[in-house]
Amino acid sequence: MTAPQPLTEAMMNEPPRTARPKPLSIGPGPAVLAFDVGGTDMKAAIVDRRGRLLESVRVPTPLDGERTGARVVEAAAALAAELGQRHPGVRPAAAGLLVPGHVDEKRGVGVFAENLGWRDFPFRERAELSLGVPVGFGHDVRGAGVAEHRLGAARGFDDVLVVTIGTGIAAAVFVDGALRTGGGLAGEIGHDRVAEGPICACGGRGCLEAVASAAAIARRYTQRTGTAVSGAREVLERRRDGDLDAAETWDGALNALALGLSHSVALLAPQAIVIGGGLAEAGEELLRPLRERLDGILTFHRRPLIVKASIGADAGLYGSALAAREVVGAAGAPAGALA
Ligand SMILES: [Zn+2]
Structure with a gap:
């Protein structure tokens, strides 16, 4: 480590030596919501049309035995309302939802999660009903991996x-x-x-x-x-x-x-x-x-x-946002409607 030096005029005119890292972006496209559910906490974020995470919040995962799946969807809807109030100019076109355990992405089902209590819970269907937008659903570790693969190491x-x-x-x-x-x-x-x-x-x-x-x-x-x-x-x-x-x-x-x-x-x-x-x-x-x-x-x-x-601890949120973008396509219309 070098000792701090007083700023001289010449130094002040130099460009900064360490450029501030560019904020991470999933790229331009429709605004989306992102949810990443863990064994202890669940995180939510709102992502704007530039693909930047505007704000993220974290709450304890509502553990409630077999009802945990339903409680997670309720909590996601409450967090979506909260984020929507604070960012009234952002209209999410879709949401991403990542959960741990055995996850069947194709059917949109959380098959089993040892510490979370659900069995065959239809997350995608329930979340689409509660949030009123199409939902990209996936596994937490695979979702974080997709974020690292597209945007990270x-x-x-x-x-x-x-x-x-x-x-x-x-x-x-x-x-x-x-x-x-x-x-x-x-x-x-x-x-x-x-x-x-x-x-x-x-x-x-x-x-x-x-x-x-x-x-x-x-x-x-x-x-x-x-x-x-x-x-x-x-x-x-x-x-x-x-x-x-x-x-x-x-x-x-x-x-x-x-x-x-x-x-x-x-x-x-x-x-x-x-x-x-x-x-x-x-x-x-x-x-x-x-x-x-x-x-x-x-x-x-x-x-x-x-x-x-x-990407670190937010990799799941970025992966979740990417999953949301996937269901609406780049133009913001439901992916099926573009065909
Ligand atoms: Zn084992």
Whole structure:
């Protein structure tokens, strides 16, 4: 870091050295609403005709057992009304809605979400009724992956994985430039068996997510030491301070991640693997050893670039806005009406 210097006249006449980053845009088109539902929070945003996110809001996800799906749609309608009041000049032509779990994009149905309680909930139909506009519906991780692929760190790669590591682990898989959905089950790399244990929430054993998600790193450290921690970030801090249990927990997670990713590399030969989600905030402290370990497993395989996601926490909202644009087309008319 350089010490701050007093501004001289010459410096003031120079163009700024660090240009302010251009605000992210999904491109010109109709204004849309975007909703991104997570296990803890749901986010909503209004996007203008320039494709910029004008405002986003976050509320707790209304958890209510089997009724959670209906409550989420009610909350989305209330947030849409709130955003509409604050931006009366913006008339959304469509909405995007992303949810976690097993999602059937084609039928517009949330099939199942372990922590959220719904089963076969017809999100697209209910949201269209409540919001009064066509709805683009999809999976949270795949939606965030689409945003990274169109606008972020995965841009320009035809064969690429966008891996989200947070409470769980999942990937958006792009092959020959197209997203694979696999009936809503493609990219579930969090439930790839990489160890003999522990038991995973899915009922499997030794799943990647049970060893290497941000939540698993914190949980495994606590199980090992009896010391409660606030999250994976604290485990990393303890490791830096020389805590051997923290170092071994982190090491186990890295080994499991490298092994899990090596399976994807063998199968799909991606040009790049983009890492997002909470754990990606560790940056090179995560990515450098991950590259080294993956390199140690691979032989003649294509070696993917391993890079951090660039959109960050709003990737789901941008992906949701892109899904909304998809249903109305660029001109703002329902996509079917253009044919
Ligand atoms: Zn599992």
